[in-house]
Amino acid sequence: MTDDHGDTLYQAVSSRDARFDGEFFFAVRTTGIYCRPSCPAVTPKRRNVAFFPTAAAAQGHGFRACRRCRPDAVPGSAAWNVRADVVGRAVRMIGDGVVDREGVPGLAGRLGYSTRQVQRQLTAELGAGPVALARAQRAHTARVLLQTTALPVTEIAFAAGFSSVRQFNDTIRAVYARTPTGLRAETAGASGPRTAPATGVPLRLAYRGPYAAREVFDLLAAEALPGVEEVTGPPGARTYRRTLRLPYGPGVVAVGERAPGRWLEARLHLAELRDLTTAVHRLRRLLDLDADPYAVAERLGADPRLAAAVAARPGVRSPGAADPEEYALRTVLGPEGSARALAASGTPLDAADGTLRALFPAAAELTGHPVAGPLARALADGALRLDPGADREEAARALGAVPGVDARAAARIRVRSLGDPDVPDPDGPEAPEWAPWRSYARRCLELTPG
Template structure:
């Protein structure tokens, strides 16, 4: 990093600019603590400050997380949603828990690189390799469980993805400078039983967030039995079932934003799925977006300027289950309802109106409409997971029978989380890149 680049970042720290929370972290050499840019503590002198791209990099240099600003709870960097290269794909997969489940070799296989190449590229660009990034994520998950549930400490360790109690204790001490018991004791009030209350979450985002438009879309698309939106506009709750690696889950998210976060609650059959569930929820709600960058690019065009000014923070939602969304896109609402009734996987106990998981692709390979797409997904010919190669997925989608141009564009936007999908009718402009998916959302939510 050049001195000029460091000075620019220091200006963001000096002004406590929350727009940069999650985009970088700063550490103070004299205290051994790292923070988010908006930390309300006294601004340190420039000569004592070091900058890091990730929290994992700061931790790797021996810095501890600030107790005041909780830098581990910031939104993720929007760069990983935009970038389609190996580093961007790797970060998204680590967020989805691939390293916890499959290790670095599994991550490397999914990326099509050797483990050494992945380590080298991530370390060179992010200052931390895949294990360090996963370790930072586990520490955050452990803190969340310690402070919001009554789980025994040993159960928290394994639920957060640690392979041993010693590794768990060492990591918590290194990241937070406290023991797990001390970390739990900092939370006022005793956590309630997790089975009754689930895991409460505060899902952070940056900048303005157009909750009404997001919840309008969720309500319009909701598939009864899998999803529901209840309550009056402005105070709605979105609930849905989740198919997760270790078992099913149910999530509820509130529309009201009491701060720079949405409040949610997760009920999981297996707490090992917490990290993955949170990551998928963030992708669904597009919580890691950079609305400032979107507004700067799209608001400069007279065709979109009024809409951008009138509706700040419009998001381009993704999908909680990319394969499910793709299949439902091809089936349509009525076809999806029939498939759910015929082939859905019932929950062990219905949760209100939520009663089932949407069928997995392998269960629909013989379906007359969804069959070709289901076979491509089940066989691994088409990948829609967070680490998928977007260009390759677009090529495969274009060759699947029954997937038209409009359906393919919707799947790219929602299932792949691609922020720059051209409109299938050509009604967009190259200068809107890399935010053409957001431009379409502004066109959808604004009166013509």
Template sequence: MDEDTRYEAVRSRDGRFDGEFFFAVSTTGIYCRPSCPAVTPKRRNVRFFATAAAAQGSGFRACRRCRPDAVPGSAEWNVRADVVGRAMRLIGDGVVDREGVAGLAGRLGYSARQVQRQLTAELGAGPVALARAQRSHTARVLLQTTELPVTQVAFAAGFASVRQFNDTIRSVYASTPSELRAAAPGARRTATPSAGVPLRLAYRGAYQSSAVFDVLAAEAVPGVEEVGGAPGRRVYRRTLRLPYGTGIVAVDERPRGWLDARLHLTDLRDLTTAVGRLRRLFDLDADPYAVDERLGADPRLAPLVAARPGLRSPGAADPEELAVRALVGTEEAERLVRRYGKALDAPCGGLTHLFPEAGALAQADGPVASLAAALADGAVRLDPGADRDDAQAALLALPGMDAGTVAVIRTRALGDPDVAPPDLDLPDSWRPWRSYALQHLRTAGELEPQ
């Protein structure tokens, strides 16, 4: 997309491109999402950026009207398997905050200098700036939805010091933390740590929430997950194992341009990671316009796409958990939870356990023990930055692992949008969205569920 096309998207306030690029106005010092409702600036005053971090790095602050930091992530990072796409997925999972740039580079198999150079060349911002933009968004959410003291917000959002936090908030939002909190829209600041953090999980385009909730309900592992309520008003709840602690999340089925969610975390430093994992589970960063355009041109799929525009391909809240479940099935997964899962300190409704860690499952018998051992020692990597081809090869080398199971893991745990099971001959015209094509066929009852 060239800059003239981007400007036309801005002039038409086209929400399809929110998160795909950002624009800034040199005369105001503000950057926005393409669908910002403000008066369209003159073309000569507009600059375009691939990321919010790049706009911030050039001295622009976030628009208070369109809140560009709250847009869905770019679908490009889910599709791409190169180092930039893998890096963006890892940064979204909070790796830079936990392990630094050296940790990010180590996971990617590159030097820190190479990662810095590639990200800056393509996105206009390096890993530190990209993580900083993510931290500032997390801080805004906490300031405007909780009563946490400002000092606790700073460290929960991942800042190393209160001074760094204050400077970043002023730079990004042109406000002090207290001013940003006072400007919370509609005085939504009703949450306390014990009540959880309320979230609006944004997505672009149409979203078939009922189909996603049908999948989650059919697959739910008792003790770890539950789906309650009548169709159309269901709530999905599950436990989460996170880097600093644990969590329980509840997500409402009703789509409003976003999904309402509430997170209860034992350590608020896990907020960024938990949100990223929920976004992958519900496939919220997908580009339904691109998917539907390609698949809707196929005679077999056209009526299915017309019936369910914006159908998503669900991912996983925990990729290692998904791999085990794909291998053993729901009934055996429930048995593993009872035997090896860690019990919650206080059960919450039907939620009683965390799914077992790989190290614990290595004590089990058969293929699941081999898979768990490979996950525990790093022989198989399924984190957001894992190389999908390497992971597939490592999985296929394990005893009891067949190509069909690996295809499910690649689709769900690794978020690959273009996976074809080995027993199906799918047309090349469905590329690069074959995972979505199969989801259409399953939802329509033309294929068996995974």
């Protein structure tokens, strides 16, 4: 990092600019602590400050997380949603829990690179390799469980993805300078009463704001598939609930529209707590919580065609999908076809949760469907990938080769299932000057009357 760049970052720290939370981290050499840029503590002297692109990089250099600003809980960098290269794809897959489930060889295999290449590229850009990035993520998951649930510490260790209790203890000490029991005792009462497993895991889903929650929940309500999703409550205080197909078992998530701070309140009910990290990552993608609304507004608001729409809806989001394959299949089936497919082939929950009673059929269960069959077969046999680490250009080409997926459907799937922020509207203007935020421009236009 050049001195000039470091000085620019230091200015953000000096002004406690929350716009940069998650975009970088700073550490103080004299205290051994790392923080988010908006940390309210006294600003350290420039000569004592080091900057890191990720929390994992700061941890790898021996710095501990600040107890006051909790830098591990900030929104993720918006850069990983924008970037389609191997580093961006790797970060998205690590967030989805691939390293915890399949190890670094599994991550590298999905990317089509060797483990050495993946290690080298991630370390060069992020200051940490895949193991360190996954370790930082596991530490954060463990802290959430320690502070919000009454689960035994041993159960939390394995639920967070650690392979042993010793590894768990060592990591918590290194990251938080506390034992797991000490970390739990320190926060007693600060995060509200701890819950029993049956009541779910309460979460605060941070975002860098503003956040146009009304428009997001309007869309979720309009698209809700009965039996899989529901939106209840009056506008401004609605709750979105849905079932989730996760690697180790089913789950049910609830998230509130009302934002008490720079976060949304959520609660997760999981058959297997090992799915917590993956479930949170997918919910964040659905709600577009890691977006950078400042960058979007700066680019799109400069165009007279969009200026009024951008100004009218601060923090507009381009929602993704909680289950990319499900969203793609529902796109080609339509609402009525999706309801029929759910009734015929959905996977019932062991016990209904209110109106939520089933998981939407997996692609393998719809390969013989007269409408969704071609797309389901492409997903089931791997010819088309829509997971967080998918190559977006390859996916776009594969979508174009699937019978029954027209240009409009392909664009919607790219925006929502792939989380691509820069998909042009097939029926709209080319507008290359809106890049890399053309999906957001499209959303602004959809929300503009007339």
